[in-house]
Amino acid sequence: xxxxxxxxxxxxVSCSRLPKPAEMQQFESERKARDGEELxxxxxxxxxxxxxxxxxxxxxxxxxxxxxLEHHAHLAALWWQSxxxxxxxxxxxxxxxxxxxxxxxxxxxxxxxxxxxxxxxATLDRMAQIIALEGxxxxxxxxxxxxxxxxxxxxxxxxxQAVDADTHAAANFAAAEAKLKAATDALxxxxxxxxxxxxxxxxAAAESAKREAEPKFTSTEADQAxxxxxxxxxxxxxxxxxxxxxMVEGGVQVTVVxxxxxxxxxxxxxxxxxxxxxxxxxxxTFSDYALVVEAHTDSxxxxxxxxxxxxxxxxxxxxFLAAQGVAPDRMTALGKGSGEPVADNKTKDxxxxxxxxxxxxxxxSK
Amino acid sequence: xxxTRSRNFPLAAAALVAMIVLGPGRAVGExxxxxxxxxxxxxxxxxxxxxxxxxxxxxxxxxxxxxxxKARPLVGERREREVLxxxxxxxxxxxxxxxxxIVQAAAKAKLDAxxxxxxxxxxxxxxxxxEADALEKQQAELEKKLGGGK
Numbered sequence: 001x002x003x004x005x006x007x008x009x010x011x012x013v014s015c016s017r018l019p020k021p022a023e024m025q026q027f028e029s030e031r032k033a034r035d036g037e038e039l040x041x042x043x044x045x046x047x048x049x050x051x052x053x054x055x056x057x058x059x060x061x062x063x064x065x066x067x068x069l070e071h072h073a074h075l076a077a078l079w080w081q082s083x084x085x086x087x088x089x090x091x092x093x094x095x096x097x098x099x100x101x102x103x104x105x106x107x108x109x110x111x112x113x114x115x116x117x118x119x120x121x122a123t124l125d126r127m128a129q130i131i132a133l134e135g136x137x138x139x140x141x142x143x144x145x146x147x148x149x150x151x152x153x154x155x156x157x158x159x160x161q162a163v164d165a166d167t168h169a170a171a172n173f174a175a176a177e178a179k180l181k182a183a184t185d186a187l188x189x190x191x192x193x194x195x196x197x198x199x200x201x202x203x204a205a206a207e208s209a210k211r212e213a214e215p216k217f218t219s220t221e222a223d224q225a226x227x228x229x230x231x232x233x234x235x236x237x238x239x240x241x242x243x244x245x246x247m248v249e250g251g252v253q254v255t256v257v258x259x260x261x262x263x264x265x266x267x268x269x270x271x272x273x274x275x276x277x278x279x280x281x282x283x284x285t286f287s288d289y290a291l292v293v294e295a296h297t298d299s300x301x302x303x304x305x306x307x308x309x310x311x312x313x314x315x316x317x318x319x320f321l322a323a324q325g326v327a328p329d330r331m332t333a334l335g336k337g338s339g340e341p342v343a344d345n346k347t348k349d350x351x352x353x354x355x356x357x358x359x360x361x362x363x364x365s366k
Numbered sequence: 367x368x369x370t371r372s373r374n375f376p377l378a379a380a381a382l383v384a385m386i387v388l389g390p391g392r393a394v395g396e397x398x399x400x401x402x403x404x405x406x407x408x409x410x411x412x413x414x415x416x417x418x419x420x421x422x423x424x425x426x427x428x429x430x431x432x433x434x435x436k437a438r439p440l441v442g443e444r445r446e447r448e449v450l451x452x453x454x455x456x457x458x459x460x461x462x463x464x465x466x467x468i469v470q471a472a473a474k475a476k477l478d479a480x481x482x483x484x485x486x487x488x489x490x491x492x493x494x495x496x497e498a499d500a501l502e503k504q505q506a507e508l509e510k511k512l513g514g515g516k
Contacts, residue, residue, distance in 0.1 A: 046462070053459075067508055071452055078459035085466035092473035099480040106487040113494040120501035127508045134511075 018064050024073035027080050042090075043083045049077035049096060087215035104228065115164075122166075123158050126177075129184045130154070142192040146179045149199035150187065153180050154204035164220075165206075165213035173208035176202050218265055226363060233361055240282065242275035250288060251362040254279065257319070259357050266316045276317065279359065280324030292360040293318045299338040313334025316328050317357055330364070383493045398485030399442050400450055407457050423464040429466060433457040449513055 002165035020028075030036055038072045040047040057072035130150055137143050157176055160166075179202035224346070233252045238244045244255045259276075261269040268276055283291055295313035296307040312334035323329045332361035411430050418427060433453055440450035 049459070049462075071456070075455060075459045078456070078463050082459070082462040082466040085470045087462070089466070089470040089473045092470070096473070096477040096480045099477065099484050102390050103480065103484045103487060106484065106491055110487060110491045110494060113491055113498055117494055117498035117501060120498055124501055124505050124508065127505065130512060131508060147512070154512075180438065353488045 001098065018061055018066055018069060019062060019071045021070050023077035024054070024061075024069075027054060027076050030080065039083055039087055039110055045085055046079055046083035046086060050076045050083065053079060067304060098263065104232075108228075119158065119161050123154070123160055126154055126180060129181065133184060133188050136188055137190065140192075141353060142196075142238070143187070146183070146187050146192040146199065148185050149196045149203070153183065153199045153202035153206060155256040156203045156210070160206045160210040160213065163210055163213045163217040165209035168213035168220075169209040170218040172205050172212055176205035176209055179205055229286075229288070229363065233282070233289065236282050236285065237279075240275060240278040243279070248360070251360060254359045254361070255356050256359075257356045260355075266309070266312045268316065268320055273320075277324055278321050280321045280326050281363070283321060283326045283330070284324075286361065287327075287330075289330075289361040290364040291318075291321070291326070292362060293321075293331055293333045294336050294358040294360070295334070296336045296340055296342075296354060296356050296358065297338045297344040298354040299341065300351065301362055303337060307335055307337035307339075309335070310337050313357070317359075400447075400454065403454055404434070404441060404457075405435050405463060407454065411457075411464075414461065414468060418464070418468050420468075420471045420475065423467040424453050426460055426464045426467065430457055430460045433460060 022171060031050070031054070038046075040051075051185035057069055057076055060066075060068035060072055092327070095314045100295075130147075143362035153176070155181060157173075160169070160173055160176065179198050183195045183198035183202055186192075186198055230247060230252055234245060234247055236252050237243060242256060246253050246255075256272065256275060258278075259268055259272045261267050283289070293314050295310040295317065297310050297313075299306075310332070312335070314335050318331045318333040321331065336347070338354070341354045344358070345354060411427070411434060414423070414430075415427055418424070433456055436451055437453040437457060440446040440453065443450070
């Protein structure tokens with residue numbers, strides 16, 4: 001009988017399962033959720049580590065190895081937490097980009113609002129001079145004619161200032177303001193003819209200032225927009241590893257060195273494909289830019305062969321970008337051979353720097 | 367058949383001789399690997415320690431230090447090989463977590479700064495707009511007044 005009890009007790013003990021550690025339970029519930037699957041797609045390496053440790057924990061659980069179970073469950077939780085934090089980081093970076101975009105928009109709206117404020121204030125100041133005359137001058141036909149001329153000059157000044165004539169045509173604009181003041185002063189002294197004459201001169205000077213300022217104002221606005229766009233492209237390229245970048249006249253230049261698999265090869269080496277994929281993404285985002293793809297070689301070997309090789313490499317890069325969805329008609333592929341070195345061809349490092357692809361993003365005129 | 371002490375004797379003797387000749391617990395190839403791994407992880411730990419200027423992973427850095435200290439004397443102890451491997455695995459996972467925490471804290475700080483700048487601009491824009499609106503309203507009123515005199 002005693003023996004039976006003993007067997008029963010041993011069977012019970014061997015059948016009872018180890019409790020799963022809290023970390024393991026939490027991992028299980030989070031990993032099974034849809035979010036967990038998405039995280040696996042997003043960060044396969046980290047989640048892969050977590051899964052592998054979890055599998056070992058399950059094995060230890062089945063084998064009732066408590067210490068091992070706790071160890072692997074803890075490791076699974078650590079890798080899982082890393083993956084979650086990495087995802088949070090990506091989200092924060094994305095949000096930061098969106099906030100930066102909003103901020104740029106706000107900055108442009110603020111510039112506009114400040115301009116409105118400045119214009120309204122200046123116009124009000126000029127109006128105040130005229131209003132101050134009310135009550136000092138008695139209405140008459142001549143006075144009304146002078147007033148009318150002053151109002152026209154005032155409107156012309158307002159229009160001139162709206163195109164930043166006070167900055168782009170400072171002399172003419174200052175003359176217009178001085179004449180307007182002279183006109184109001186003259187009206188205040190009852191010299192209506194002088195007032196009218198000064199007002200006409202003020203209007204003419206304001207219109208002249210406007211004419212002078214307009215082209216500069218338009219080109220400044222366009223230049224600012226171009227600059228802002230180029231800066232956004234420059235920042236976007238800065239997020240891509242394996243490239244160097246510089247702002248150049250007309251756009252942004254991106255340089256990739258040692259992009260090809262073998263000496264004399266024209267295929268992009270596998271480890272550089274991610275870089276070119278990201279460049280293609282950027283090119284698609286900045287679809288208003290044309291791309292000039294230039295390939296350069298070092299000076300080793302025959303010049304004409306180097307030229308041919310560089311042409312093939314430029315075409316290979318363009319074809320790669322096209323395969324990623326960049327419209328081929330936006331791209332021009334040029335082989336430059338060894339004729340435009342950026343470093344000393346006598347040294348190994350220098351030659352490596354010279355073997356490069358330069359992609360020039362130029363704002364398209366299309 | 368139950369094995370007897372005499373049957374096991376040659377094996378045990380061979381093991382003893384091997385231990386005397388080779389020294390206790392030194393398996394050069396394997397421990398060389400663990401040593402190199404520990405070195406690599408220690409360097410990584412030092413780098414994270416320096417990088418954690420925002421103290422995002424202070425607790426984990428402490429844990430990683432303790433794991434490193436635990437692993438160091440185990441290198442070369444054949445009998446502790448399994449414990450050493452486990453310790454290094456945990457150190458590696460902890461370092462991954464530390465790095466993730468540091469990077470996440472930096473990204474969050476950058477995001478917070480960007481949000482603060484945006485809010486500042488929003489407030490300034492609202493103020494300038496309302497001032498401009500008021501001035502333009504005043505201007506329109508005066509324009510009516512001046513226009514009436516024509």
